[in-house]
Amino acid sequence: MGSEQTVRNICVLGSTGSIGTQVLDVVERLQGRVRVRSLAGGRNIELLAEQVRRFRPHFVVASDSEGAAALREHPACAGVEVLCGQEGMCRIASDPDVETVVVGVQGFAGLRPTIAAAEAGKQIAIASKEVLVAAKEPVRRAVRKGGAKLIPVDSEHSAIFQCLTGEPEGSVERIILTASGGPFARATREQMASITPAMALAHPTWKMGQKVTIDSATLMNKGLEILEAEALFGVDPQKVDVVIHPRSIVHSLVRFVDGSVKAQLGVPDMRLPIQYALLYPERVDTALPQLDLLTCGPLEFHPPDEERFPCLRLARAAARRGGTIPAVMSAADDVAVEAFLDGRIAFLDIPDIIEDVMERADNEPAEELETIIRADYRAREMAREAVEKRSRAAVR
């Protein structure tokens, strides 16, 4: 490969988060192959300004007007166009001078910018699984309309994507998602009752944001990933299996109709799937850590325990029910995880709250964005009420 290397212009949504900072690390390693055209960050304005200084984008987007005002005053942002909020994110996601849009925004906030990028026909490196879970139909429709391409950043889905490359349609028999099992894979129900946020944030293999780390500890992350696989690959969720694989070396597998199984392996480092998504279909050496088969230890697999980890069962129920229920589940989980991180509810309250909201919420067809946004909003309200009840009960 190689003499005519084109420079790719990218837009990074969620640049100050865990995915975003690792994306920018990969960009630096790629030494000029990728140019940052625009950045959208969260509340950490100092970090966002520092990123502007390092990458000299054309646009920078703050999450709110206060942040935008601070950026306009900041010396690092002189000559850079400062935008704000969802509107700003949609604008940079559909910018004609951008080829690849990275969606690393936490959760549902990435929804409208993802649709904007899809309608504008971008290559979308998508890390926000909540967007795919809640809004599968609108996203798929926008991708078709704009001729966009979704490249997963989530390590399991990157693995599946790589396994499926070059395979004819209809050849897949099952998809096998691997899960590390999180820090409590061997804990008893009694031990799980006293899990603190600090304990749950200590993930054994992956370095990730707080929400996804807690989701990994409850296995809701894997539940969301079943639905994410459905959205990305059009696979029936019934054909997606989950196996616990504590070392996170085999990132996921595909079994084909002839019985052959393909897997993708690598060290657990998010920069690998990020780099793959940024340069797809090219592969380059950027001196990231290498897998050594002789020292990586035995590759064990065992079945997940849905009794101890009810979130997996809830996600399967959401996949079966369809409509707005996956969006409802994801929204309730978001609220419950935040309440757990704030010390307001116990670890084992998380699945209870999600189940409670899923039982009470109406299910509607999830074709239109507005319906989904409404369902998300109502589910969050119900989840907050459920959190309130539990935190009051705990005080008494």
Ligand code: MG
């Ligand atoms: Mg994952």
